[in-house]
Every structure is written in C-alpha cells, then in structure tokens.
Amino acid sequence: MSSEELELIYRRYLATLNEHRTHDLSEFVQDRLTYNGQEWSRQEYEGLLTEDVKTFPDLAYPIGLLVVQGPHVACRIDFDCTPVREWLGFQPNGKRISFSEHVFYEFHQGRIQHVWSLLDHQAISRQMTS
Amino acid sequence: MSSEELELIYRRYLATLNEHRTHDLSEFVQDRLTYNGQEWSRQEYEGLLTEDVKTFPDLAYPIGLLVVQGPHVACRIDFDCTPVREWLGFQPNGKRISFSEHVFYEFHQGRIQHVWSLLDHQAISRQMTS
Numbered sequence: 001m002s003s004e005e006l007e008l009i010y011r012r013y014l015a016t017l018n019e020h021r022t023h024d025l026s027e028f029v030q031d032r033l034t035y036n037g038q039e040w041s042r043q044e045y046e047g048l049l050t051e052d053v054k055t056f057p058d059l060a061y062p063i064g065l066l067v068v069q070g071p072h073v074a075c076r077i078d079f080d081c082t083p084v085r086e087w088l089g090f091q092p093n094g095k096r097i098s099f100s101e102h103v104f105y106e107f108h109q110g111r112i113q114h115v116w117s118l119l120d121h122q123a124i125s126r127q128m129t130s
Numbered sequence: 131m132s133s134e135e136l137e138l139i140y141r142r143y144l145a146t147l148n149e150h151r152t153h154d155l156s157e158f159v160q161d162r163l164t165y166n167g168q169e170w171s172r173q174e175y176e177g178l179l180t181e182d183v184k185t186f187p188d189l190a191y192p193i194g195l196l197v198v199q200g201p202h203v204a205c206r207i208d209f210d211c212t213p214v215r216e217w218l219g220f221q222p223n224g225k226r227i228s229f230s231e232h233v234f235y236e237f238h239q240g241r242i243q244h245v246w247s248l249l250d251h252q253a254i255s256r257q258m259t260s
Contacts, residue, residue: 003199065202065236065246067197067198067204067234068197068199069133069198069199074197074234076246100246100248102246102248104232116194116195116230116232118249118250121251122251
C-alpha cells in the first residue's frame with residue numbers, strides 16, 4: 001500500500017472518531033493490537049476511545065502535523081476540549097483545555113496493528129489545576 | 131529534497147548527538163528555530179542538548195520508530211540512561227531510567243526549522259521517585 005493510500009485511510013479513521021463512531025472500528029483496527037506495548041483486543045481499544053468521548057463530549061481530533069511513510073503514520077493531534085468528569089486523576093473545573101498528543105501507528109494490511117501514544121501531561125496538569 | 135535524503139541527514143544528526151558533539155550543529159539546525167512553539171536561537175538549542183549530556187553522561191539517542199515524509203521527520207527515541215544530577219525537579223537515585231520521546235521536526239533547506247517534542251513524563255516520574 002502506498003503512503004498516499006495509507007494517509008487516506010488514516011484521515012477516514014480520524015473522521016470516524018470525529019463523528020464519535022467509536023463502537024465499530026473493525027475497518028481501521030486489527031482484532032488484536034498493541035497499545036504502548038500492551039496487548040489489547042479491538043474491543044478494549046474501542047472502549048478507551050468511547051470513554052474519552054464520555055469525558056469530553058466535545059471531543060475532536062484536529063491534525064496538527066501528519067507524517068506518513070508506510071507502514072507507519074505519525075500524528076500530532078491538537079486537542080481543544082472540555083472535560084466533564086475526572087480524568088487522569090484531575091477534577092474538571094468547567095474550563096476548556098488545550099493539549100497535544102504525539103501518536104505513532106503501525107498498520108498491517110490497512111488496519112492499525114500497533115499504537116504508541118504520548119500525551120502532554122504537563123499541559124493537562126497545568127490547566128486542570130489552575 | 132527527497133524523503134530518502136532527509137532521512138540520511140536526520141540519521142547523521144542523531145549520530146552527531148550520540149557523539150555528544152552538541153556545540154556546533156549549524157550543519158543540521160537553522161540559525162533561528164522554534165521549539166514547542168517558542169522562538170529559539172541555535173545556540174539556545176545547542177545549550178539545551180549540552181545540558182542534557184551533563185545530566186546524562188551516558189546519553190544516546192536510539193531510534194525506536196522513524197517516519198519521514200519531507201519536509202517532516204517524526205521519531206520515537208527510546209532513551210535508556212542514568213541521570214547524575216537533578217532533572218525535571220527529580221533527584222537522581224543512581225538508577226538507569228528508560229523513557230521515550232516522541233519528537234516531530236520540520237526541515238527547511240536540509241536544516242531543522244521547527245521542533246515539537248513530548249517526553250514520557252509519567253515513566254520518568256515513576257522511575258525517579260521509586
């Protein structure tokens with residue numbers, strides 16, 4: 001698969017997440033995957049993303065930077081959203097917060113096989129404790 | 131510049147850092163750059179990298195994942211090194227620590243113009259307070 005095709009798949013995956021359709025990602029995600037080195041089922045991965053929408057009802061995935069070189073995708077996602085419940089041990093304070101995720105994916109046959117994600121915890125902590 | 135050429139430049143840049151030659155990076159870095167959105171001179175950037183070597187005398191930059199699509203480079207760097215002085219507010223405990231950086235670069239005319247870096251602060255905190 002070309003990098004151009006992989007980019008189109010990834011953009012469709014994010015469009016699906018932007019519509020909060022987190023319950024059937026089988027088009028985009030393998031049955032089994034690893035998330036930060038841990039073995040997960042797709043259902044567990046969908047569960048994480050579904051919980052994120054419950055935490056942030058206004059959740060969207062705006063691309064800040066996108067780098068594609070098959071089979072890998074790297075994306076900086078610039079979140080700007082409002083938590084309505086406890087998250088990462090912090091209580092919501094009614095304020096919108098802005099933070100980035102730097103996430104790498106490895107695709108296999110057009111579907112996500114591995115995910116490595118880092119969030120900007122310092123930015124999150126700073127905004128949720130102010 | 132092709133992605134293949136850009137990858138070679140980036141690998142030479144990391145080789146230079148692996149040799150701790152942080153004092154003259156003009157071959158790889160623009161005179162002015164941004165680092166996580168802040169405007170820096172190359173000297174300030176070299177200063178950051180020089181301080182890192184003082185903190186971690188055994189510092190190396192092993193590539194975990196590398197994704198190149200000109201003008202961008204995305205890299206997961208899997209550090210495994212031993213702090214010998216205070217870092218990020220933590221005191222060294224004599225132990226080697228392992229953590230990742232997810233870093234994006236934008237190159238201009240073969241030299242780094244923008245850097246967006248996230249460290250795995252949770253892994254660092256967990257290991258330096260145990």
